[in-house]
Structure formats: structure tokens, C-alpha cells
Amino acid sequence: MSASYKEVNYSLRPAKHIERKMLTEALQRLSVFGKLSSYRYVGFGSIYFSDFKLFHRLLGISRMTSIEKDSFNKERFEFNKPFRCIDLKFGLSNDILPTLSWKDKTILWLDYDGALNKDCLSDIAEFCTKAPSGSALIVTVNAEFDKAELGAFQQFEEAVGKENVPIGITIKDMKGAGAAKVLREIIVNKIAETLSARNGVRQKQQRLNYLQFVNFHYADNARMLTIGGVIWKNSQAETIKSGPWNDLPYIKHDADPYVIDAPCLTTREIRYMDSHLPIGPEKAMKFPVPKEQREKYAKIYRYYPAFTEAEL
Numbered sequence: 001m002s003a004s005y006k007e008v009n010y011s012l013r014p015a016k017h018i019e020r021k022m023l024t025e026a027l028q029r030l031s032v033f034g035k036l037s038s039y040r041y042v043g044f045g046s047i048y049f050s051d052f053k054l055f056h057r058l059l060g061i062s063r064m065t066s067i068e069k070d071s072f073n074k075e076r077f078e079f080n081k082p083f084r085c086i087d088l089k090f091g092l093s094n095d096i097l098p099t100l101s102w103k104d105k106t107i108l109w110l111d112y113d114g115a116l117n118k119d120c121l122s123d124i125a126e127f128c129t130k131a132p133s134g135s136a137l138i139v140t141v142n143a144e145f146d147k148a149e150l151g152a153f154q155q156f157e158e159a160v161g162k163e164n165v166p167i168g169i170t171i172k173d174m175k176g177a178g179a180a181k182v183l184r185e186i187i188v189n190k191i192a193e194t195l196s197a198r199n200g201v202r203q204k205q206q207r208l209n210y211l212q213f214v215n216f217h218y219a220d221n222a223r224m225l226t227i228g229g230v231i232w233k234n235s236q237a238e239t240i241k242s243g244p245w246n247d248l249p250y251i252k253h254d255a256d257p258y259v260i261d262a263p264c265l266t267t268r269e270i271r272y273m274d275s276h277l278p279i280g281p282e283k284a285m286k287f288p289v290p291k292e293q294r295e296k297y298a299k300i301y302r303y304y305p306a307f308t309e310a311e312l
Contacts, residue, residue, distance in 0.1 A: 013220035014262040017305040022250050022260075023138065023228065024054050026213055027107060029244040030230065033134030034105060036060050042067065042100065043109040044093075047080045051109060056083055061107070065089055067096045093123050102130035109138040109228075116141045116183050117159040121190050128194035131231055133208060138228035139187055143217070145179035160186060180217050180225040181255060187227055188212070195231070205235040213245045215252040218260035225257075249299070262300065263293040270297070270304070277301055 030036060037060040045052050045066035055061050062085045068077050071090040078088065089096045093110065108127050112120055120141065127137050145156065153171040164186050173182055191210050199207040212229035232240055245251045250258040265273075269289055277298060287294070297304065 014305050015218035015220045015224075015260045018260050018262055018300055018303040019216055019218060019226060020051055020054060021303040022216075022248075023051075023109075023214065023226075024058050026228070026245060026248060026251065027055070027059060027136060029213075029248075030105075030107070030134065030136060032239050032242070032244045033230070033232070033236070037062065038105065039063075040065065040104050040106045041109075042097075042106060044068070044111050045077075045081075045086065045088075047076060049080065049082050049086070051111070052086055053082055055107070056085070063104075065100065067091070067093050069093075092119075094119050097123055097126045102132065104132070105134040106131055107136045107138070109140070111138070111140045112142070114142055115144075115159065116186065118161050118164075121160065121164060121186070124187060124190050125194045128191050128210075128231070129198055133231055133233040133236060136228060136230045137191070138214070138226065140224060140226040141183055143177075143180035143183055143223040143225040145174040146176070147174075164190065177217060177223070177257070180223065180257065183225050184215060184227050184255060184257075191229075205233065207234050208232070209234070211240060212253050213251050215255070215257045216250075216260055217257040218262075260300065261296050262304065263296045265289070265293065265297060270301075270306075273297055274301065 028036065030039065039059070039061050040063040041052070041055050041059075041061045042065045043051055045068065049066070052064055052066065056064065064083070064086045065088075066077075066081075066086055067089050068074075069090075069092055070077075074088075074090060077090075081088065089099075106127075108131070110120065110123050120139070124137065124139060127135070131137070145152075153174065156174070157165050166182070166185050166189070169182055172178075188210075195208050195210060202208070208231050210229050210231055212227060214226060214228040216224075216226040218224055218226075252258050272287065273289075273294065278301075
């Protein structure tokens with residue numbers, strides 16, 4: 001598989017940009033489990049390191065590891081590394097993750113640009129087997145599956161493992177947004193299965209649980225799914241009951257997704273609507289933008305990207 005960063009600038013996709021900002025805000029709530037500066041971040045930085053820049057600046061995380069599968073371009077990754085605190089590991093995540101120490105709380109973002117497969121599920125299981133309580137797992141996968149050709153569903157079953165496909169799921173369930181819902185169920189089941197096995201030898205108060213806090217559907221081009229949550233132990237039940245994420249409008253604890261839909265607007269339209277928010281641009285008169293677009297923007301304006309050209 002070719003390196004997708006050579007074809008797509010991941011820092012410029014509007015829905016991805018919004019997702020990244022929302023995730024940063026949601027991850028700030030992990031402070032109920034300990035100082036964010038004590039966390040480690042592990043992700044796939046690519047040559048843009050967009051999430052690394054945000055998490056270092058806004059979460060205060062200085063221990064960072066970027067896993068890069070493109071080992072033929074080490075110099076380019078080193079050159080683009082924005083901070084000295086980022087440790088580059090070259091190789092596949094299946095090979096790198098088992099070599100990492102897991103004694104400290106970790107935020108792991110498995111930001112795959114491809115489809116869910118057995119290797120992805122292996123990475124998820126690795127995290128859930130070793131990460132301590134308070135750690136967060138985020139998984140992003142391509143959720144496109146509008147395939148009518150013969151054998152497409154069988155190929156999907158082979159890719160993720162037939163044993164991992166929920167009973168009763170057929171190709172009809174994979175149409176449109178249905179694919180993302182099926183993929184989420186497979187990921188959640190893998191998390192639950194792995195934690196159940198890990199809990200077998202633990203005392204009741206030390207048994208681990210998983211709480212999902214984001215379930216994003218979006219499409220800058222291809223349909224994508226991002227699911228994220230935290231691992232917590234029974235002794236932290238009161239912390240969970242306090243609802244550290246409850247005031248964020250995009251938080252989803254179940255299969256119901258939050259759809260990130262970024263409207264296409266001009267800079268002038270954005271500035272005009274911003275001047276009427278958070279009351280709502282729909283109250284402004286003589287504004288030639290469809291109501292549907294105004295409502296979409298009003299939901300996500302705090303996270304909407306501000307792209308401009310500048311001579312640096």
C-alpha cells in the first residue's frame with residue numbers, strides 16, 4: 001500500500017480538522033484520571049504531525065511516539081518532526097506496539113487510512129491487554145463499502161476474520177452509513193472480549209471497563225469512522241458517574257453516531273455568521289445562505305477550520 005500522505009494533505013481536510021479539535025477537547029477531560037502532562041501519546045504522525053502539534057500544545061503532553069510504516073523516507077519524517085519530544089518508530093504498528101512500555105497512562109490513536117482488518121484488531125487487542133486504567137483508545141478506519149460485486153462480503157469477512165463479524169450481519173447491513181455501524185460493533189466487541197480475558201485474574205475493584213465517548217462519522221472524500229473511549233477500573237466508578245464528558249454536544253456513548261458535516265462557505269459568510277453566534281445566524285435577515293448550511297455551521301463553528309494563504 002502506498003503512503004497516503006503523498007497524495008492527501010491531512011492537515012487541510014475540513015471534517016478531519018474538526019474531528020481533531022473535538023478530540024482534543026474531549027481528551028482534556030481525561031484530567032479526572034490524572035495530570036494530562038503525565039500521559040504519553042502514541043499515533044501515526046505522517047509528515048504533517050497535525051495531531052501531535054495539537055496534543056502537545058493544548059494537552060501539554062511531551063512524551064510522544066509516532067509510528068511510521070514508510071521506513072524508506074526516514075529523513076523526511078525526521079526533518080518534518082515539529083518537536084524534539086517526538087520519538088519516531090519505523091515499522092508496522094503490529095510490530096512496534098508490542099515493544100512499547102505500557103506502565104503509564106497512554107492515549108493511542110490508531111488513525112488508519114485503510115479499511116478495518118485483522119491487523120487493526122490485533123493492535124486494538126494489544127492496547128486493551130496492556131494499557132493501564134485512564135488510558136484512551138481512538139480508532140479511525142475507512143468505512144466505505146458500497147460494493148455490489150460478487151464475493152465482496154466474503155472478502156470483508158476474510159479481512160476482519162469471519163469470527164469477528166457479528167452474527168446475522170449480511171451485505172445489506174453494509175450499505176451507506178451501515179458499514180460504519182458494523183465496523184464500530186466489531187471494534188467494540190474486540191475491546192470487550194480482550195478486557196474480559198484480562199479481567200479474569202483481577203480483583204473486583206481492579207477489573208477494567210470501557211466507556212466510549214466519541215463515535216464520529218464523516219467524509220472529506222471517503223466515508224470514515226472514528227470511535228474513541230477510555231479504559232477505567234471499577235474503583236473509579238464515581239469518576240465515571242460524575243460525567244466528565246456530559247457537557248460536550250458531540251459525545252456519544254452508544255451506536256448512535258455524531259455526523260461531522262462541514263458546510264462549504266466563503267470567508268465572508270463565515271465572518272458574518274460568527275458575528276451572530278452563538279445566538280444563531282438564522283436570526284439574521286437578508287442572509288443568502290441556505291438555512292440547512294447555516295444550521296450545520298452553527299453546530300460546529302467553534303471547531304471549523306480557518307484556512308488562509310500566507311507567505312512564511
